[in-house]
Amino acid sequence: MSETSIEGRVKKIIAEQFRVKPEALKPGMSFMKDLMAESIDTVELIAAIEDEFNIEIPDEDAEKNQTVGQAVDYVKKKVTETAK
Amino acid sequence: MRLCIFEDGKFSNLYPLTYTRPVFDLRCGRTRLFEKIVRSFPGVETVFFTRNHLQPIFGDRSKSATNDMDALRGDDVLFVNGRILAWRGELKPSRDEVAALKGEDIAYVNAKRETISKFMSGSMDELLGRLKAELSPLRADVELVEYPWDLVRNNPKAIVDDFESFSGRGVFPKMNSKVEIYGDAGRVHIAETAEIHPFVVLDAHAGPIIIDENVKILPFSRIEGPCSIGAGSMIVRGNIREEVTIGPVCRIGGEVESSIVHGYSNKYHTGFLGHAYVGEWVNIGALTTNSDLKNDYSNVEVYVNGNLFDTGDTKVGSFIGDHTKLGIGCLLNTGTIVGVGCNLLGGEVLPKYIPSFAWFTRGRISRGSGFRRTVEAERRVMSRRGVEMSPSYVQMLQFTYDMTKEERENLIKRSKGRAIPEA
Numbered sequence: 001m002s003e004t005s006i007e008g009r010v011k012k013i014i015a016e017q018f019r020v021k022p023e024a025l026k027p028g029m030s031f032m033k034d035l036m037a038e039s040i041d042t043v044e045l046i047a048a049i050e051d052e053f054n055i056e057i058p059d060e061d062a063e064k065n066q067t068v069g070q071a072v073d074y075v076k077k078k079v080t081e082t083a084k
Numbered sequence: 085m086r087l088c089i090f091e092d093g094k095f096s097n098l099y100p101l102t103y104t105r106p107v108f109d110l111r112c113g114r115t116r117l118f119e120k121i122v123r124s125f126p127g128v129e130t131v132f133f134t135r136n137h138l139q140p141i142f143g144d145r146s147k148s149a150t151n152d153m154d155a156l157r158g159d160d161v162l163f164v165n166g167r168i169l170a171w172r173g174e175l176k177p178s179r180d181e182v183a184a185l186k187g188e189d190i191a192y193v194n195a196k197r198e199t200i201s202k203f204m205s206g207s208m209d210e211l212l213g214r215l216k217a218e219l220s221p222l223r224a225d226v227e228l229v230e231y232p233w234d235l236v237r238n239n240p241k242a243i244v245d246d247f248e249s250f251s252g253r254g255v256f257p258k259m260n261s262k263v264e265i266y267g268d269a270g271r272v273h274i275a276e277t278a279e280i281h282p283f284v285v286l287d288a289h290a291g292p293i294i295i296d297e298n299v300k301i302l303p304f305s306r307i308e309g310p311c312s313i314g315a316g317s318m319i320v321r322g323n324i325r326e327e328v329t330i331g332p333v334c335r336i337g338g339e340v341e342s343s344i345v346h347g348y349s350n351k352y353h354t355g356f357l358g359h360a361y362v363g364e365w366v367n368i369g370a371l372t373t374n375s376d377l378k379n380d381y382s383n384v385e386v387y388v389n390g391n392l393f394d395t396g397d398t399k400v401g402s403f404i405g406d407h408t409k410l411g412i413g414c415l416l417n418t419g420t421i422v423g424v425g426c427n428l429l430g431g432e433v434l435p436k437y438i439p440s441f442a443w444f445t446r447g448r449i450s451r452g453s454g455f456r457r458t459v460e461a462e463r464r465v466m467s468r469r470g471v472e473m474s475p476s477y478v479q480m481l482q483f484t485y486d487m488t489k490e491e492r493e494n495l496i497k498r499s500k501g502r503a504i505p506e507a
Contacts, residue, residue: 040429040445047454056456 006053006079010072013048017041027069053079087125088156088163089118090133090208092189096389098232100405100423100440101346101363103484106134106142108166110361111331111346112235113242114294114312118146120170120242123249125162131155132166133208137483140476153204153211161200163193163212169227169238172245183216184224190216191224231388232361232403233395239344240291240327243310247273247292271309275299290326320352331364333469342376343401348469359401363424365465367409372430374416376401386419387437390491395419405440407462407481424484425458439495440488449499451492455485 008022015022018035031037037045046062049055049071055078065071095102101110108118115123122130132150134142143150162177164170168191177192178184181199184191193215203214229235247253253273255265262282265272267289274280275297283303286293291310301307301319308325314332323339330336331347338351341358345351349362353370360374376399378384384400385392402416405424410416413430422428423440438444443452452458459481463473 040443043453043457044443044445044450047451047457050454051451 006076007072009052010049010075011068013052014045014068014071017045017048025068027067027072029068030066031068031071032066049075053082055079055082085125085128085160085162086156087122087128087130088133088161089121089130089166090163090212091135091166092212093209094167094189094230095135097230099389100421101232101361101403103424103440103488104138104363104406104480106132106138106166107229108132108134109142110229110235111329111344112169112229112238113244113329114246114296114314115242117166117169117229120245121164121166121168121175123172124170124175128162131161134166137480141474141480144474144476151208153208156200156204156211158197160194160196163190163195163215165189165191165228167228167230168192169229169242171227171241172249175226178222181219182222183219184222184226185216186224186226186228189228191226191228193219195219231386231393231395233359233386233397233400235344235361236342236359236401237397239329239342240310243294243312243327243329244291246312247271247294247310250294253294267309275315296332314347342399346406348466348471357401359399360403362402362404363406363408365407365462366404367465369410369412369414369430371412372410372414372416374402374420375418378418384419387421407458407465423488425462425481427452427458435499437495439492441485442492442495449492449496451496455482 011022011025014025046057050057053075065074089108091107095107098107109116130148132148139151149155177194181194181196183193190212195215203211250273255269255272255274256276257274257278259280260282263280264285266285266287271288271292272286274295277297278295278299280301281303284301285306287308293307293309294312296313296315298316299313302321305319305322310327311324312329314330316332317330317334320337322337325341327342328340329344331345333348334345335350335352338354339356343357343360345362346364348364349366351357351368355371356373358374359376381398383398384395386395400419402420404422407424408422408426411429414428415433417433417436420436422438425441426438427443428434429445434444441455441458443450459478466473
């Protein structure tokens with residue numbers, strides 16, 4: 001997967017946050033159960049994605065994204081909406 | 085005559101403290117630098133000049149003309165460098181038209197109305213440059229603050245100076261019999277509305293103690309002079325050792341030595357703060373401690389404008405910018421700089437330099453929650469003390485965030501490089 005695709009960029013940020021290889025990330029992976037995310041991770045992750053894509057993620061949206069795949073899909077949708 | 089207090093180009097030597105305030109708004113002793121200068125010229129109208137992003141905030145607070153060139157017209161003006169330490173009775177400028185220099189820096193310029201009109205155009209820097217070039221030079225025997233540790237080093241002298249400048253000092257509240265003033269009670273000022281609880285020791289043997297209005301000192305605190313505690317502050321079982329200034333509306337406990345807490349900051353709990361300058365709206369968690377002496381007793385080095393600088397001093401602590409939060413158990417190395425709006429978690433010795441609006445968690449620097457969420461959190465922090473974060477204040481923070489972005493991103497990249505194991 002290209003690092004320049006939205007999915008690649010989101011996975012790169014997640015990988016850096018949790019100190020894993022991007023290719024190890026699977027869509028069904030849970031931030032809490034599989035990546036052992038703490039509240040600090042969530043805050044840092046959201047800020048890093050907001051910065052990377054120049055979007056704003058409301059807290060209530062962030063709470064709905066529990067897996068890697070959900071986060072990728074959310075960012076894709078958000079970026080498309082913002083571009084309109 | 086008018087008085088013009090200006091900021092010269094050396095403000096960056098005093099980062100992170102001067103990201104969010106003019107140099108002359110820094111505290112040394114009970115008073116800030118500009119207050120000492122103004123005090124030297126009673127009744128004289130004062131005009132201030134600072135960086136543009138600080139003008140709305142400082143202008144509002146000081147209620148004085150700020151960055152207004154027109155305010156300099158129509159009268160003789162004494163231009164005074166805002167970095168001057170104006171000791172009581174010692175700032176006596178020449179009455180002649182002169183440019184008084186300390187090294188290459190302007191200490192002060194005394195200029196007649198006609199001379200100012202002749203050279204007035206462009207910015208304050210340009211005006212001062214022309215006056216420096218045209219007027220007779222004079223070697224000024226004054227002290228200019230060069231680096232943050234100069235404020236800490238001069239703090240004891242400044243507290244004594246402020247105490248001596250105080251008219252109507254004395255111990256005004258009715259004191260509980262279990263409060264001990266150890267030493268000369270004439271070296272202690274306690275404002276009428278201050279509240280000193282039983283089992284408090286005020287030790288004035290080594291220097292004066294100033295306790296301002298509405299200060300509350302809770303039991304089992306020991307305050308050693310020279311010391312100044314600002315209005316509305318609270319000492320919670322504090323071991324406040326010598327040479328400490330605590331500004332207004334602070335909550336201070338644990339051990340503090342030879343330090344300045346600018347104001348509106350908290351260090352409630354056990355933990356050591358020494359030879360440090362802490363900005364506003366800082367919170368220091370329980371057991372957080374800073375080193376102010378290296379194990380080999382060599383000079384402390386501090387990052388100044390991106391370079392490690394030998395302070396020439398063996399006792400130098402930390403310099404912490406406004407709105408920074410230090411969690412429980414943070415360990416700050418000798419001569420550490422922490423920027424504005426940082427969030428640091430403890431558990432290990434922190435890096436010696438943390439850029440503004442960065443987080444340090446689990447061994448690495450990150451962007452943390454970003455600017456918007458940081459401002460939201462700080463708005464809540466300020467409102468708890470009854471202070472509203474104005475739109476111009478947010479703009480000032482945004483300016484600081486933007487100007488520190490490149491440095492922050494570079495250090496985040498370097499930090500990631502260290503923290504992530506090779507694949």
